[in-house]
Amino acid sequence: xxxxxxxxxxxxxxxxxxxxxxxxxxxxxxxxxxxxxxxxxxxxxxxxxxxxxxxxxxxxxxxxxxxxxxxxxxxxxxxxxxxxxxxxxxxxxxxxxxxxxxxxxxxxxxxxxxxxxxxxxxxxxxxxxxxxxxxxxxxxxxxxxxxxxxxxxxxxxxxxxxxxxxxxxxxxxxxxxxxxxx
Amino acid sequence: xxxxxxxxxxxxxxxxxxxxxxxxxxxxxxxxxxxxxxxxxxxxxxxxxxxxxxxxxxxxxxxxxxxxxxxxxxxxxxxxxxxxxxxxxxxxxxxxxxxxxxxxxxxxxxxxxxxxxxxxxxxxxxxxxxxxxxxxxxxxxxxxxxxxxxxxxxxxxxxxxxxxxxxxxxxxxxxxxxxxxxxxxxxxxxxxxxxxxxxxxxxxxxxxxxxxxxxxxxxxxxxxxxxxxxxxxxxxxxxxxxxxxxxxx
Numbered sequence: 001x002x003x004x005x006x007x008x009x010x011x012x013x014x015x016x017x018x019x020x021x022x023x024x025x026x027x028x029x030x031x032x033x034x035x036x037x038x039x040x041x042x043x044x045x046x047x048x049x050x051x052x053x054x055x056x057x058x059x060x061x062x063x064x065x066x067x068x069x070x071x072x073x074x075x076x077x078x079x080x081x082x083x084x085x086x087x088x089x090x091x092x093x094x095x096x097x098x099x100x101x102x103x104x105x106x107x108x109x110x111x112x113x114x115x116x117x118x119x120x121x122x123x124x125x126x127x128x129x130x131x132x133x134x135x136x137x138x139x140x141x142x143x144x145x146x147x148x149x150x151x152x153x154x155x156x157x158x159x160x161x162x163x164x165x166x167x168x169x170x171x172x173x174x175x176x177x178x179x180x181x182x
Numbered sequence: 183x184x185x186x187x188x189x190x191x192x193x194x195x196x197x198x199x200x201x202x203x204x205x206x207x208x209x210x211x212x213x214x215x216x217x218x219x220x221x222x223x224x225x226x227x228x229x230x231x232x233x234x235x236x237x238x239x240x241x242x243x244x245x246x247x248x249x250x251x252x253x254x255x256x257x258x259x260x261x262x263x264x265x266x267x268x269x270x271x272x273x274x275x276x277x278x279x280x281x282x283x284x285x286x287x288x289x290x291x292x293x294x295x296x297x298x299x300x301x302x303x304x305x306x307x308x309x310x311x312x313x314x315x316x317x318x319x320x321x322x323x324x325x326x327x328x329x330x331x332x333x334x335x336x337x338x339x340x341x342x343x344x345x346x347x348x349x350x351x352x353x354x355x356x357x358x359x360x361x362x363x364x365x366x367x368x369x370x371x372x373x374x375x376x377x378x379x380x381x382x383x384x385x386x387x388x389x390x391x392x393x394x395x396x397x398x399x400x401x402x403x404x405x406x407x408x409x410x411x412x413x414x415x416x417x418x419x420x421x422x423x424x425x426x427x428x429x430x431x
């Protein structure tokens with residue numbers, strides 16, 4: 001994912017700047033938003049374990065995308081999805097510590113909030129994912145939903161490929177148990 | 183130990199479940215409770231403004247440890263999210279509407295921080311339960327956690343009626359809401375980033391005109407990419423939304 005940190009090269013007279021540079025940041029983000037919002041919301045919901053957190057996380061990703069585009073026009077290259085996914089993971093990992101602090105209050109909220117009207121199969125997998133530790137959940141979603149290689153997952157999560165393999169093995173075991181029991 | 187065939191079957195099953203779940207979640211409408219509730223809030227979407235004292239030497243409160251400059255300046259430096267100018271203007275306007283324009287003697291810095299719905303609600307609900315319910319009357323319950331909240335902190339010198347009109351080191355907090363379900367619309371309606379603040383910036387006590395300086399000249403100084411979506415925390419580890427309530431110190 002080298003493109004994430006690349007700066008656009010300065011155009012020589014005979015070169016045209018990439019289309020992204022010619023677009024207003026807001027316009028560029030709107031385009032990405034329209035194309036990727038639903039996918040990002042689904043991804044964020046699965047890695048956080050619930051729709052509300054997933055929507056919050058998705059919005060945070062787009063706020064960050066807007067900030068980057070305004071500071072560095074053309075920062076988001078096409079396709080934008082790998083960058084959005086990477087930022088979602090980064091923000092989700094960073095929010096874990098604070099979320100732990102608020103656990104008691106989260107429990108109160110969870111007890112009073114209604115679940116979305118999804119199919120039983122979707123509810124089962126979302127509930128099962130929610131029971132997994134966050135890092136294991138991210139491994140499973142990245143590997144099996146996003147078809148990322150073990151090395152890519154390891155890079156995204158800042159761990160070794162061996163750790164990812166172990167997490168996936170344990171994740172499969174737990175999911176099988178949880179889904180079969182539901 | 184699972185054999186390879188079993189692993190592949192399991193993986194295929196998990197892939198299928200995840201794909202179907204992602205399709206359903208991605209294709210579904212936002213959760214109804216997050217879009218239908220009218221809040222009855224003011225059109226300016228400024229839901230709460232409180233000016234309160236924070237003694238610089240008290241060692242408590244959210245101003246401690248912040249990067250607000252200590253020397254008076256005649257400019258307001260925006261150092262945060264690019265969506266902030268309208269929010270800051272709303273905050274400054276709300277300050278003026280408190281009744282006495284002299285309440286703002288000097289603004290040293292402005293910070294705008296994004297706070298997610300749940301975090302905001304948790305901070306408010308806890309404050310509601312333990313401190314002053316009247317200050318949280320706008321917020322009605324967990325299902326009301328709709329929208330995206332930005333906390334606008336103004337650091338500077340203000341006059342507080344509560345302290346007998348004596349100017350001291352104060353911080354002001356404004357909370358502004360952007361509808362959760364309409365980020366796209368919000369972005370579309372957003373004014374250009376670089377704008378002059380002559381209409382809404384407070385006049386410094388020395389009579390010179392205050393200017394809102396967009397952070398184009400340098401990177402943000404007190405909000406980094408790593409902090410996007412992370413609310414500022416006070417010394418007690420709680421989100422700074424606590425600051426909605428007058429400091430008891």
